[in-house]
Amino acid sequence: MVFVQSKQHHVAEWVKYLAIALMCGLVAIDGISSALADSGKAPAQQTEINENNDSAPRLVVESDTVAARLGGYHGILAFLHNFAVPVLLADSEIASFFGNLTQTPAEIEQCLAMMLDHDLGGSSRHSGTTLESGHRCRGSMPKIHQGRNIPDEVITKFIGIISQQAELAGVSQFDIKAIAKVLERSRPSIRNK
Ligand code: HEM
Structure with missing residues (x-):
């Protein structure tokens, strides 16, 4: 009985780890596809530019009237x-x-x-x-x-x-x-x- 309970516990643990691994994978894939989508845009279309290669992102602000x-x-x-x-x-x-x-x-x-x-x-x-x-x-x-x-x-x-x-x-x-x-x-x- 104790053995069955501990086996069930192990399976539940494994399911939990599998779900976490799956979520990490999805986030990584989405990050890469967003980056690929951005690289296809003309420089002026990109929302962030990094002229001097420094780490701070720069926003392109355009007057809207x-x-x-x-x-x-x-x-x-x-x-x-x-x-x-x-x-x-x-x-x-x-x-x-x-x-x-x-x-x-x-x-x-x-x-x-x-x-x-x-x-x-x-x-x-x-x-x-x-x-x-x-x-x-x-x-x-x-x-x-x-x-x-x-x-x-x-x-x-x-x-x-x-x-x-x-x-x-x-x-x-x-x-x-x-x-x-x-x-x-x-x-x-x-x-x-
Ligand atoms: C097409 C668009 C036009 C707009 C939006 C416009 C607008 C105006 C405005 C805002 C004023 C000043 C009024 C005040 O606040 O006291 C003014 C004055 C005047 N405008 Fe126009 N205007 C236009 C076209 C024209 C044209 C085509 C002419 C003549 C060729 C003209 C002749 C004048 C004259 C003579 C005054 C002075 C009136 C006075 O001394 O009592 N305007 N206009």
């Missing part, structure tokens, strides 16, 4: 001021719509930069911000462009120049499309008002 990739409000404002606006105003047809302003060109740039930052996923308010000058950014496109009678083709030219200047400034095609899409949304509420 268009606004962030453009440098947020300040990046967009710098782009408008240095790239887009000089070319827009050098076009006599577009410039002709910028007479009798109720605000300064700097205020237009700042309000437009905030609007774009907001619409492209940034932290600016779409409208309603009071600038240092005291001007409060407006949100209603028909009211802002009221009485200017801006035709469709001028809006197309306006968006085209901004896209072209974004390309010259090194913005990616994906982000240029996003900027143009956001501007396009305002077309019906600006056209012929």
Whole structure:
């Protein structure tokens, strides 16, 4: 009786060891297959890189909004001021719509930069911000462009120049499309008002 009990005990012990060995084997195989799967990826796709061969893993962090990739409000404002606006105003047809302003060109740039930052996923308010000058950014496109009678083709030219200047400034095609899409949304509420 004692002999049968001890034999059963031995079998149970062996089953336990076998199960542990099996689990270790599975973990090892999974580890190897994950490593093999990773090695097939392009370097940029891998989540961890180790440039200097040191032991600390490095994470690849990519900005996930268009606004962030453009440098947020300040990046967009710098782009408008240095790239887009000089070319827009050098076009006599577009410039002709910028007479009798109720605000300064700097205020237009700042309000437009905030609007774009907001619409492209940034932290600016779409409208309603009071600038240092005291001007409060407006949100209603028909009211802002009221009485200017801006035709469709001028809006197309306006968006085209901004896209072209974004390309010259090194913005990616994906982000240029996003900027143009956001501007396009305002077309019906600006056209012929
Ligand atoms: C296509 C998308 C466009 C957007 C999103 C846009 C947006 C804006 C914004 C945010 C402002 C500043 C308003 C404020 O906060 O006080 C503004 C002002 C102005 N925009 Fe546009 N705009 C667009 C197209 C155009 C076009 C095509 C023209 C003319 C060619 C134009 C002419 C003006 C003028 C003249 C002002 C100043 C208005 C004033 O002084 O009262 N905009 N726009």
